[in-house]
Amino acid sequence: xxxxxxxxxxxxxxxxxxxxxxxxxxxxxxxxQGALIDLRRPIAPxxxxxxxxxxxxxxxxxxxxxxxxxxxxxxxxxxxxxxxxSKRTIEASFVFPLxxxxxxxxxxxxxxxxEYEAKLIDRDEARRIFEGYVRRxxxxxxxxxxxxxxxxxxxxxxxxGETRKVTIRYSQVCRQFQGMTEWLFPxxxxxxxxxxxxxxxxxxxxxxxLAIKSVYSPTHSIAVKKPSPKIARISYxxxxxxxxxxxxxxxxxxxxxIGTSVLSYRPDGDEDGYFMxxxxxxxxxxxxxxxxxxxxxxxxRSGSMTGRKIDQAKEALRFVINNLNDGDLFNIVAYDSEIExxxxxxxxxxxxSRDKALGFIESIFAxxxxxxxxxxxxxxxxxxxxxxxxxxxxxxxxxxxVGETNIAxxxxxxxxxxxxxxxxCCFGVGYDVxxxxxxxxxxxxxxxxxxxxxxxxxxxxxxxxxxxIASPVLTDVKLRVDVDGVKIAQGSVVNRVYPRNLYxxxxxxxxxxxxxxxxxxNAKVVLSGRVNxxxxxxxxxxxxxxxxxxxxxxFVEKLWAVRRIGEIIDKIDLEGxxxxxxxxxxxxxxxxxxxTPYTSxxxxxxxxxRDVAQSRLRAATALNELVTEEAxxxxxxRRQNKAAFxxxxxxxxxxxxxxxxxxxxxxxxxxxxxxxxxxxNRAVKVKTLKQVGGKSFFLEEGQWVDSNASQExxxxxxxxxxxxxxxxALAAKHGAVVGRILALPGTVIVVIDGQVYRLIDAE
Numbered sequence: 001x002x003x004x005x006x007x008x009x010x011x012x013x014x015x016x017x018x019x020x021x022x023x024x025x026x027x028x029x030x031x032x033q034g035a036l037i038d039l040r041r042p043i044a045p046x047x048x049x050x051x052x053x054x055x056x057x058x059x060x061x062x063x064x065x066x067x068x069x070x071x072x073x074x075x076x077x078x079x080x081x082x083x084x085x086s087k088r089t090i091e092a093s094f095v096f097p098l099x100x101x102x103x104x105x106x107x108x109x110x111x112x113x114x115e116y117e118a119k120l121i122d123r124d125e126a127r128r129i130f131e132g133y134v135r136r137x138x139x140x141x142x143x144x145x146x147x148x149x150x151x152x153x154x155x156x157x158x159x160x161g162e163t164r165k166v167t168i169r170y171s172q173v174c175r176q177f178q179g180m181t182e183w184l185f186p187x188x189x190x191x192x193x194x195x196x197x198x199x200x201x202x203x204x205x206x207x208x209x210l211a212i213k214s215v216y217s218p219t220h221s222i223a224v225k226k227p228s229p230k231i232a233r234i235s236y237x238x239x240x241x242x243x244x245x246x247x248x249x250x251x252x253x254x255x256x257x258i259g260t261s262v263l264s265y266r267p268d269g270d271e272d273g274y275f276m277x278x279x280x281x282x283x284x285x286x287x288x289x290x291x292x293x294x295x296x297x298x299x300x301r302s303g304s305m306t307g308r309k310i311d312q313a314k315e316a317l318r319f320v321i322n323n324l325n326d327g328d329l330f331n332i333v334a335y336d337s338e339i340e341x342x343x344x345x346x347x348x349x350x351x352x353s354r355d356k357a358l359g360f361i362e363s364i365f366a367x368x369x370x371x372x373x374x375x376x377x378x379x380x381x382x383x384x385x386x387x388x389x390x391x392x393x394x395x396x397x398x399x400x401x402v403g404e405t406n407i408a409x410x411x412x413x414x415x416x417x418x419x420x421x422x423x424x425c426c427f428g429v430g431y432d433v434x435x436x437x438x439x440x441x442x443x444x445x446x447x448x449x450x451x452x453x454x455x456x457x458x459x460x461x462x463x464x465x466x467x468x469i470a471s472p473v474l475t476d477v478k479l480r481v482d483v484d485g486v487k488i489a490q491g492s493v494v495n496r497v498y499p500r501n502l503y504x505x506x507x508x509x510x511x512x513x514x515x516x517x518x519x520x521x522n523a524k525v526v527l528s529g530r531v532n533x534x535x536x537x538x539x540x541x542x543x544x545x546x547x548x549x550x551x552x553x554x555f556v557e558k559l560w561a562v563r564r565i566g567e568i569i570d571k572i573d574l575e576g577x578x579x580x581x582x583x584x585x586x587x588x589x590x591x592x593x594x595x596t597p598y599t600s601x602x603x604x605x606x607x608x609x610r611d612v613a614q615s616r617l618r619a620a621t622a623l624n625e626l627v628t629e630e631a632x633x634x635x636x637x638r639r640q641n642k643a644a645f646x647x648x649x650x651x652x653x654x655x656x657x658x659x660x661x662x663x664x665x666x667x668x669x670x671x672x673x674x675x676x677x678x679x680x681n682r683a684v685k686v687k688t689l690k691q692v693g694g695k696s697f698f699l700e701e702g703q704w705v706d707s708n709a710s711q712e713x714x715x716x717x718x719x720x721x722x723x724x725x726x727x728x729a730l731a732a733k734h735g736a737v738v739g740r741i742l743a744l745p746g747t748v749i750v751v752i753d754g755q756v757y758r759l760i761d762a763e
Contacts, residue, residue, distance in 0.1 A: 062199040143739030187243035204234040213259020214278035262542035269547035281473035292327035316462035324349040335375035336368030373404035380417035390422035397429035431633035471507035474529035498563040554694040566645025593696025598622040641678035717758035
């Protein structure tokens with residue numbers, strides 16, 4: 001439900017009504033979103049320039065979506081409150097498409113407390129209606145409804161100044177794909193709507209006869225709670241928002257203590273495919289196993305930590321100490337120019353040791369210089385048991401000023417002292433921190449770096465991180481994928497998997513892996529690791545597609561590309577320039593429409609984006625700024641941005657980037673891209689890049705060109721005239737995704753199922 005259309009008489013208003021109709025009916029392939037219109041009116045003749053009435057005669061007060069998912073059956077209630085802000089009565093009917101699978105066993109529409117009858121219109125009749133509007137009014141927005149049936153209700157009024165709450169209830173069977181159940185709800189708002197939704201809420205309750213393992217949304221940052229193994233509650237809430245993507249949710253179930261599921265996508269059967277793997281340990285299983293761990297917290301107490309920072313750091317310490325598990329061993333290292341430890345060796349967690357540690361924390365005060373090398377070596381020397389998971393949580397707000405100050409030697413010393421492969425997890429606080437040092441320590445220390453801006457709460461960041469690592473389920477994790485009929489001599493099935501190293505799984509956490517696969521077919525995922533020193537092995541079935549027949553899972557390819565870009569930037573940052581990596585960075589950025597601080601030149605209006613040598617030079621020049629900025633606000637911002645690419649879509653410790661796949665980049669309802677500079681935090685509307693239907697289009701010589709189209713394909717593209725029979729047939733065959741692309745204005749070159757089309761206007 002997305003728009004109200006006034007039905008007053010008069011030629012200008014009538015034309016506006018039909019123009020507004022096309023602006024409002026922007027839908028995905030799934031059921032649930034519709035529009036308030038009147039299809040009884042005769043179609044107005046086309047005008048050279050359709051008159052569009054601004055959408056200021058109403059506002060959307062709220063949109064509430066409540067869903068109960070039981071197995072594959074979804075019972076959905078959608079409530080939306082409209083307010084008529086015009087001076088005339090609005091007369092409207094409610095029109096909406098059938099769900100993607102057409103499986104509805106109940107459908108009710110309420111306006112206030114009155115129920116309205118809904119008439120089913122089959123897809124053939126609906127297609128004729130939509131084609132008629134598109135042809136006569138020369139507006140292709142309705143193409144997204146092609147291939148779908150629809151329901152239409154009788155007309156109801158909304159007087160001036162009054163509100164109406166429209167509620168729709170229905171049940172549907174959700175589709176399953178590669179073992180996962182998918183629920184989709186179209187949140188994309190009309191592309192010409194100017195007012196945001198004041199209150200948006202999506203609440204989903206999942207219940208299952210088997211334990212729920214993975215719950216994942218590739219489109220939205222969701223909150224997930226599991227009050228019991230067979231129940232999960234998902235929530236998403238926003239205020240004053242214009243949604244630019246549909247809401248997608250996946251979940252799977254299983255009997256094992258660790259759940260693994262795989263989604264694969266292979267658009268080209270001659271190239272390696274893409275996969276996403278969700279790995280979810282069961283917290284109840286961990287409570288039975290009760291794996292102990294060793295933790296050393298290393299806290300900076302130098303003079304720069306004076307005031308609010310040291311207070312927050314001490315609160316973070318208290319949180320960690322109070323949340324240690326029985327059997328854990330711990331210690332605290334506080335450092336400035338001198339190194340002080342809570343105890344000479346690791347202490348077992350109990351009431352006595354906890355109380356003494358809290359007393360030690362009270363005695364920490366800021367002052368002095370920064371001996372990072374000495375503090376890290378003192379912490380790592382305490383860890384001698386390689387059978388138990390070991391973690392060093394290292395916090396600093398500055399650069400080394402006493403003791404060893406050379407970055408390379410500090411990193412080398414820490415690596416030599418780390419004889420038990422402890423996970424070194426670094427927290428950089430504020431802009432003065434040496435971010436290059438922290439990233440190198442994390443890379444060689446099997447951990448990750450997390451950055452805390454000056455306006456963020458240190459305690460909250462550390463508490464969030466520690467909560468995730470509090471209960472290890474499986475340590476020293478190894479992954480193997482076998483495909484039926486593929487022999488060892490044919491090489492590894494999967495490659496370029498990110499995050500690069502698995503290490504440990506934690507109770508209540510969810511690991512998101514992405515990678516490429518060479519061999520397709522029925523597969524077996526083998527996950528192994530240690531539980532209290534003993535090796536355990538888990539096996540899961542999977543399927544790797546030979547060739548995908550739809551683009552529904554194209555987000556897997558985009559997610560892999562974003563993470564691979566993060567890995568490339570990290571390698572260049574830590575290891576130096578490499579021309580092959582530079583070329584791959586530019587290629588991936590262009591192909592997937594992913595702008596980075598080092599490839600944003602691809603969006604320059606006069607940029608030669610197909611000139612490889614020039615692109616490599618410009619990317620190398622931009623990357624030099626990263627390599628030379630070891631510390632300071634710019635270095636902090638660039639490395640925080642780099643981490644966001646590496647962690648995109650979730651799946652690594654310290655990940656705080658959950659709003660979509662693209663760090664520093666967003667897409668509006670029309671496909672326009674907004675790029676936010678990592679250093680200046682300035683947002684720029686990109687005029688030469690659009691992202692529509694899972695594809696990226698660059699403006700080249702006045703044409704919107706599919707980023708996957710080669711120069712030869714651009715020159716030999718087949719002309720496709722708007723509003724021709726072939727144009728409508730293509731929209732009907734491929735549905736909403738291609739419909740959105742065919743709605744792009746101007747000359748558009750697009751690759752669809754291997755065929756290249758040039759979309760042009762009729763002469």
